[in-house]
Amino acid sequence: MIVTAAGAPSIPITELKRTEGVGGTGPGNGAAPTGTFADKLATAVDGVSNQQLAADDKLAELASGENVDLHGTMIALEEAEITLRTMTAVRDKVVGAYQEIMNMSI
Amino acid sequence: MNLLDTLQITASGLTAQRLRLQTVASNMANARTTRTEEGGPYKKQTPLLEAVRDDPFGTDLDRAMSRVEVMGVVESDDPPVMVHDPGHPDADADGYVAYPNVNVLEEMVDLMTTARTYEANANVLDVTDTMATTALEIGR
Numbered sequence: 001m002i003v004t005a006a007g008a009p010s011i012p013i014t015e016l017k018r019t020e021g022v023g024g025t026g027p028g029n030g031a032a033p034t035g036t037f038a039d040k041l042a043t044a045v046d047g048v049s050n051q052q053l054a055a056d057d058k059l060a061e062l063a064s065g066e067n068v069d070l071h072g073t074m075i076a077l078e079e080a081e082i083t084l085r086t087m088t089a090v091r092d093k094v095v096g097a098y099q100e101i102m103n104m105s106i
Numbered sequence: 107m108n109l110l111d112t113l114q115i116t117a118s119g120l121t122a123q124r125l126r127l128q129t130v131a132s133n134m135a136n137a138r139t140t141r142t143e144e145g146g147p148y149k150k151q152t153p154l155l156e157a158v159r160d161d162p163f164g165t166d167l168d169r170a171m172s173r174v175e176v177m178g179v180v181e182s183d184d185p186p187v188m189v190h191d192p193g194h195p196d197a198d199a200d201g202y203v204a205y206p207n208v209n210v211l212e213e214m215v216d217l218m219t220t221a222r223t224y225e226a227n228a229n230v231l232d233v234t235d236t237m238a239t240t241a242l243e244i245g246r
């Protein structure tokens with residue numbers, strides 16, 4: 001499913017690239033242990049992306065008449081929405097924590 | 107067991123009710139059908155629902171939860187309704203026509219319970235969504 005505001009150019013969520021360097025490949029961090037926060041975040045974002053793609057597939061099938069599973073499609077959309085909202089909530093927390101630190105007076 | 111599993115269980119309930127609706131539609135449409143491929147009048151179809159463990163290898167709590175699946179559709183063995191109508195092409199030697207063992211009133215009741223059960227499952231879906239929203243607002 002392509003998330004788009006009315007009129008705005010739509011960017012498929014799969015094209016969002018994972019960020020690097022949040023404890024990943026920076027100097028002094030060569031042997032980063034698996035399961036860093038960045039890895040977990042990337043996995044979570046991939047999960048959200050997969051949900052969106054699954055919902056997208058269902059919608060395409062419904063639109064082309066291949067599959068007329070109405071509630072299955074709605075549930076796939078619902079799952080995609082819940083995971084996306086969860087991701088947004090995590091993003092808000094991360095940004096909040098970052099700003100908290102940036103605003104710290106030294 | 108998370109909220110998305112709940113959605114899957116609800117989805118199975120909705121699917122089961124939709125298939126039930128299909129059998130009701132079939133029974134209603136064929137309420138007066140005197141010919142079938144197998145010969146004889148149409149027979150009332152009833153879906154067979156079965157509870158299937160949602161996650162047989164999960165925790166005790168996961169194993170306690172079941173989805174619903176339609177395992178098959180069974181034909182009713184009730185005798186056909188015999189109506190005296192000698193002019194009918196399918197009348198037997200005594201002038202009786204075998205009509206399906208479908209009772210339209212019973213089908214109407216089935217139709218209503220199917221619609222209500224579907225609604226109830228859709229409500230579970232709404233509540234799941236509300237709970238997810240509430241959970242995401244914790245600490246805001």
